[in-house]
Amino acid sequence: xxxxxxxxxxxxxxxxxxxxxxxxxxxxxxxxxxxxxxxxxxxxxxxxxxxxxxxxxxxxxxxxxxxxxxxxxxxxxxxxxxxxxxxxxxxxxxxxxxxxxxxxxxxxxxxxxxxxxxxxxxxxxxxxxxxxxxxxxxxxxxxxxxxxxxxxxxxxxxxxxxxxxxxxxxxxxxxxxxxxxxxxxxxxxxxxxxxxxxxxxxxxxxxxxxxxxxxxxxxxxxxxxxxxxxxxxxxxxxxxxxxxxxxxxxxxxxxxxxxxxxxxxxxxxxxxxxxxxxxxxxxxxxxxxxxxxxxxxxxxxxxxxxxxxxxxxxxxxxxxxxxxxxxxxxxxxxxxxxxxxxxxxxxxxxx
Amino acid sequence: xxxxxxxxxxxxxxxxxxxxxxxxxxxxxxxxxxxxxxxxxxxxxxxxxxxxxxxxxxxxxxxxxxxxxxxxxxxxxxxxxxxxxxxxxxxxxxxxxxxxxxxxxxxxxxxxxxxxxxxxxxxxxxxxxxxxxxxxxxxxxxxxxxxxxxxxxxxxxxxxxxxxxxxxxxxxxxxxxxxxxxxxxxxxxxxxxxxxxxxxxxxxxxxxxxxxxxxxxxxxxxxxxxxxxxxxxxxxxxxxxxxxxxxxxxxxxxxxxxxxxxxxxxxxxxxxxxxxxxxxxxxxxxxxxxxxxxxxxxxxxxxxxxxxxxxxxxxxxxxxxxxxxxxxxxxxxxxxxxxxxxxxxxxxxxx
Numbered sequence: 001x002x003x004x005x006x007x008x009x010x011x012x013x014x015x016x017x018x019x020x021x022x023x024x025x026x027x028x029x030x031x032x033x034x035x036x037x038x039x040x041x042x043x044x045x046x047x048x049x050x051x052x053x054x055x056x057x058x059x060x061x062x063x064x065x066x067x068x069x070x071x072x073x074x075x076x077x078x079x080x081x082x083x084x085x086x087x088x089x090x091x092x093x094x095x096x097x098x099x100x101x102x103x104x105x106x107x108x109x110x111x112x113x114x115x116x117x118x119x120x121x122x123x124x125x126x127x128x129x130x131x132x133x134x135x136x137x138x139x140x141x142x143x144x145x146x147x148x149x150x151x152x153x154x155x156x157x158x159x160x161x162x163x164x165x166x167x168x169x170x171x172x173x174x175x176x177x178x179x180x181x182x183x184x185x186x187x188x189x190x191x192x193x194x195x196x197x198x199x200x201x202x203x204x205x206x207x208x209x210x211x212x213x214x215x216x217x218x219x220x221x222x223x224x225x226x227x228x229x230x231x232x233x234x235x236x237x238x239x240x241x242x243x244x245x246x247x248x249x250x251x252x253x254x255x256x257x258x259x260x261x262x263x264x265x266x267x268x269x270x271x272x273x274x275x276x277x278x279x280x281x282x283x284x285x286x287x288x289x290x291x292x293x294x295x296x297x298x299x300x301x302x303x304x305x306x307x308x309x310x311x312x313x314x315x316x317x318x319x320x321x322x323x324x325x326x327x328x329x330x331x332x333x334x335x336x337x338x339x340x341x342x343x344x345x346x347x348x349x350x351x
Numbered sequence: 352x353x354x355x356x357x358x359x360x361x362x363x364x365x366x367x368x369x370x371x372x373x374x375x376x377x378x379x380x381x382x383x384x385x386x387x388x389x390x391x392x393x394x395x396x397x398x399x400x401x402x403x404x405x406x407x408x409x410x411x412x413x414x415x416x417x418x419x420x421x422x423x424x425x426x427x428x429x430x431x432x433x434x435x436x437x438x439x440x441x442x443x444x445x446x447x448x449x450x451x452x453x454x455x456x457x458x459x460x461x462x463x464x465x466x467x468x469x470x471x472x473x474x475x476x477x478x479x480x481x482x483x484x485x486x487x488x489x490x491x492x493x494x495x496x497x498x499x500x501x502x503x504x505x506x507x508x509x510x511x512x513x514x515x516x517x518x519x520x521x522x523x524x525x526x527x528x529x530x531x532x533x534x535x536x537x538x539x540x541x542x543x544x545x546x547x548x549x550x551x552x553x554x555x556x557x558x559x560x561x562x563x564x565x566x567x568x569x570x571x572x573x574x575x576x577x578x579x580x581x582x583x584x585x586x587x588x589x590x591x592x593x594x595x596x597x598x599x600x601x602x603x604x605x606x607x608x609x610x611x612x613x614x615x616x617x618x619x620x621x622x623x624x625x626x627x628x629x630x631x632x633x634x635x636x637x638x639x640x641x642x643x644x645x646x647x648x649x650x651x652x653x654x655x656x657x658x659x660x661x662x663x664x665x666x667x668x669x670x671x672x673x674x675x676x677x678x679x680x681x682x683x684x685x686x687x688x689x690x691x692x693x694x695x696x697x698x699x700x701x702x
Contacts, residue, residue: 085595
């Protein structure tokens with residue numbers, strides 16, 4: 001006999017499904033938007049030079065040395081920054097801060113599938129706002145979100161890859177009556193971003209991650225920038241020591257090398273442009289990307305088939321079943337050699 | 352004008368107060384139960400040999416290589432283990448899994464002050480069960496906790512340092528109608544522990560941390576062991592990638608060197624015994640400790656005064672104001688030289 005009970009909201013949730021870790025040798029893994037290039041040279045040094053005896057002590061609880069680096073990078077003050085154990089931690093903190101049974105979450109569809117999962121943990125209703133046929137925000141987005149206390153705008157959006165026009169995001173921030181979190185996980189690959197707007201709007205949170213553009217998915221670090229009122233409240237919710245000591249040194253080293261960031265970003269954008277050109281020749285269409293991935297539709301509109309054939313050839317991309325998304329596959333921008341392999345398989349199938 | 356609102360429970364919480372980080376040179380910091388000895392030699396190797404280019408990839412989401420090491424250490428199966436970003440993460444996951452407005456938390460008083468904070472985030476009522484004058488569990492603890500869905504038993508307890516009799520804990524697990532979490536943060540310093548009981552009771556969770564006995568407070572790693580039913584539900588609540596990749600390698604190395612653990616533990620227990628003997632000569636009393644700290648009462652029963660004088664001499668211990676706790680100071684067991692300094696100051700004051 002079971003002698004325990006979970007919260008009903010937990011009972012109602014699906015079991016945890018870990019991400020796909022296929023056991024194929026020589027696999028080309030371009031399914032989770034990881035960066036194909038290694039982290040900055042300073043990261044190697046930070047690890048090599050780290051005095052492990054320091055690990056006996058607790059880390060600085062608010063990761064202040066990293067907050068200072070972030071503050072100077074974005075021209076804000078350190079008290080406008082909160083550090084997280086990955087940007088998933090930041091999203092979790094935000095949803096625990098602003099959402100509950102009477103305080104719904106609003107987000108767009110399709111977008112990052114974690115948002116509704118985190119809302120469910122809080123027993124918060126979710127207002128899903130469908131994107132238009134071209135994956136743009138509808139013009140009445142703020143009105144549709146009106147009952148919510150928190151609205152997440154993913155810009156650039158995943159899995160579609162496009163960035164909503166900045167003016168449209170600005171209008172949403174001004175019109176919506178609650179907090180707007182702009183999830184900028186992919187902003188380093190985009191033409192512009194919303195970071196500067198934190199000085200203008202006290203209801204705006206902008207979140208970033210080190211997992212994509214800084215090649216540090218393994219280390220778990222994300223952060224948010226917002227006005228002091230929002231940050232000080234969110235600080236109450238975060239775990240006391242959510243960012244470990246070694247991570248703080250690694251992140252500071254990575255953030256300090258903006259030249260390396262620019263170099264690897266340029267390489268990825270060049271590969272992305274080549275992938276777009278070559279797929280177009282083969283009859284693909286795609287959503288114009290502002291990210292390190294491409295949401296592409298094969299000539300026969302059968303995303304599932306292309307996904308399966310790539311997989312048979314040891315190339316793992318991401319497929320999202322569904323009426324709107326199922327025509328596409330999402331291809332993370334890997335190295336040139338990895339993308340060559342994708343193009344080779346595509347040419348055999350559709351050439 | 353403020354254009355946002357937090358959840359009422361968040362508004363009602365106190366602002367976050369980071370831990371004390373005094374800026375005194377040559378400080379003796381024995382206030383947060385950190386281990387005075389460095390981590391195991393294998394930790395240095397794990398960091399030195401770590402291939403930083405792997406950080407571009409996400410970590411294994413459930414930290415399986417660590418779960419396997421833990422499972423073999425405690426003679427359980429890996430699916431009976433959940434890994435956390437520190438044991439605070441484990442406590443947070445447990446309270447989010449089992450507590451809410453209709454599902455109270457029960458815990459003892461005095462005990463670890465984080466429990467009621469985490470309950471407040473969940474809007475869960477807290478049933479505080481006062482310990483007896485000798486800091487033991489009252490015999491009707493399970494009855495007092497009856498309205499709760501989760502009961503936390505801290506064994507050994509903090510800040511008192513004593514371990515409740517194993518038979519009494521067993522009786523509570525059998526009598527209480529909900530989930531019992533035994534927080535064993537300090538169990539490696541104790542004569543016995545509850546880990547073996549997870550095979551007997553499906554409503555029992557036992558949590559551990561690497562912060563104290565393994566000298567790894569900086570790295571943030573804790574875990575819980577329980578029956579599969581409890582673990583699989585708690586997995587739904589944890590962040591997908593809550594334990595970073597480098598931490599997984601470091602933790603595996605530390606867990607694999609039980610000889611080093613035994614050596615540093617023996618040194619700490621010897622120092623603790625000496626501190627007990629010498630303080631007794633000076634007229635102190637203390638709670639018999641099963642941990643790496645001592646909860647001691649100076650001859651004049653004025654814990655605050657002893658704390659202040661130690662601080663003036665650059666020795667930082669922990670003081671807990673309050674009728675019951677305020678007579679004591681909590682002294683973490685440091686190196687022999689650090690404890691000599693405490694004894695020297697105590698001799699000047701009370702000798």
